[in-house]
Amino acid sequence: MKNKRALFAVPYVGWMTLFVVVPIIMVVIYAFATAEGGVTLENFSSMGTYASVFTRSFWLALLATLICLLIGYPAAYFISREGPRFQRLAMMLIMLPMWMNFLLRTYSWMSVLENNGLLNQLFRNIGLISLYNGIAGLFGRAPVDHFQMIGTPGAVVLGMVYNYLPFMILPIYSVIEKMDRSLLEAAQDLGAGSARVFRKVILPLSLPGVLSGVTMVFVPSVSTFAISRLLGGGTQMMLGDLIEQQFLGGAYNPHLGAAISLVMMVIVVVCMVVMNHFGEGEEQAVML
Amino acid sequence: MLRLRCGDIKIMEKERGRIMSKKLISLADCCVAFDGELVLDHINLYFNDSEFLTLLGPSGCGKTTTLRIIGGFLTPTSGEVLFDGVRINDIPPNQRQVNTVFQRYALFPHLNVFENVAFGLRVPKTETVEGRKKKVKIPEEEIRQRVLEMLEVVSLKGFENRRITELSGGQQQRVAIARALVNRPKVLLLDEPLGALDLRLRKDMQSELKRIQQQLGITFIYVTHDQEEALAMSDTIVVMDQGRIQQIGTPEDIYNEPKNAFVADFIGESNILDGVMHEDFVVEFFNRKFKCLDKGFGPMEPVDVVIRPEDVDIVPPEKGQLRGTVTSVTFKGVHYDTIVDFKGFKWLIQTTDYHPEGETIGIILNPDDIHIMHKSEYSGMFGDYSSYSEEYDELEDVSLLEEDGEGGDEE
Missing domain, CATH: 1.10.3720.10 (MetI-like)
Structure with a gap:
């Protein structure tokens, strides 16, 4: 090893590999796989519903x-x-x-x-809701007992x-x-x-x-x-x-969840790259 | 009161000449206090049109504070700042006809050389047209022409598209000067502009600055702690210490006729001795009377006697007015710094002849080698070379401190 101090980086690199790189690879694999183990793009094509x-x-x-x-x-x-x-x-x-x-x-x-929280109680007590109802009544609207x-x-x-x-x-x-x-x-x-x-x-x-x-x-x-x-x-x-539901919720479908995660990640990365381009020449401020 | 000697008539004429040319800026009785501490102590000073004036003094002497008052970054606690006879105490910096070259240049890192220089020109100026105030912009073509012209003046032609970070210290320095001068100010303020440059570049820039000043014919107010720089460039030097002006004069005046021990020590090297003025033209020190050119002192008045190291003539011991022993010799290139012990008081003598350590020598002082000064609060603090090497160390410490800028002067 050229630089002995590189040893100090080992714990961090190990950590990153285990908990960042490997999970991302797993997400990618899941996103393109079917439950039976085949390769598919269906996870992406079905995303239109969302x-x-x-x-x-x-x-x-x-x-x-x-x-x-x-x-x-x-x-x-x-x-x-x-x-x-x-x-x-x-x-x-x-x-x-x-x-x-x-x-x-x-x-x-x-x-x-x-609806029965602090703010609505306050509004009720100072008469704001009655006031609203009074005005709303003039326009023929139904009275409310809270603000949504x-x-x-x-x-x-x-x-x-x-x-x-x-x-x-x-x-x-x-x-x-x-x-x-x-x-x-x-x-x-x-x-x-x-x-x-x-x-x-x-x-x-x-x-x-x-x-x-x-x-x-x-x-x-x-x-x-x-x-x-x-x-x-x-x-x-x-x-x-949506992603959480695919993994833990009733709509269990980790493959779809992985695909959605992947698409979201790509969109975010693209946004950041575009923004980085904005601030071109300045120090790289955006951490990817 | 007045000391008259051969040079005096000439000096007075020069001084009158200074008074007769046009006063551009005056500071009248200006004081500045930070947290109750007086940083500027009743400063009275004027700056002439087209003059190269240097504020010279050690760190924390108030020179940068004085500059900041003129620039408008600081309002004096008391006193008046006058520009062309008009009080400008409350005029903000952006409305003064003054531009500044900052200590560390303060160039805009997000703009290239051209845009840095054009910054001031792009600010719309308020002009009164037919009684109505109007914002006037300088046309782009004129901006371009003026920027390129100014870059040529500072020898940076072809650099206009460079980024600031791609420039060397000397080049950044020139951009800073061009950026200030392109606005055609009546006065340019320079705050230790050469402090960050190496010796060689500094010398080049000194003559460059002097050339630019003469070419454009505007007032330069220059702040430095480097006495050589001040002597080389200035028309007028103002020596400051502890928030007070110690002396104002031409470089020759300041060097040849220091007003007190502080000035004598700060400008060049000086041996400063205790003496007694017996009568006009006769001073006594080391129990011996010497002829001098000074008069107008009280009878038997104690005085400070200044003898410049290069003015002393070394002769064989039997021919000398004073005899002393050489205690150390340092080769300095052009001359030897020779420390000579006269009855326990050590002098610095600069001579081109080599006199080895231990040799006994005689010296002769001509009347015009002896400068007499009134006693001042600085008497006894300077001018003894008993601890010469230590003094050099101190000097180095001071220059290190200067690197951090004048901490005390900043807000």
């Missing part, structure tokens, strides 16, 4: 990513401009929810959004944004925070007002952070199944749920 699930998954994940970006970028920008003490505090507050279990957090959103929140696409997107927002803020924050202040001074010195400094210097230089933030939100969003299950109330089936 087009709506694909569309919904990518649409909701895209929406969640966009909202995360719209909230996360200004937040990261604002935090990075404050003093070091504020920055540390803000970072801790952003990380804090992540110290709690993901499922627990999502369950608590359930109890907030349910859980089980809507909105609830699913909310759950995604809530869970993945830190992954958008952190990379953007760290890029802006590390940006050389003298670059901003140089731009000002050359006559640029603050809007122009932002547009021509800060924004382009923070793109690598944006790209990795987008990746870190989009990828888990598109494949999530817990959020859509809990907050979508079974009506908002996403790819994650």
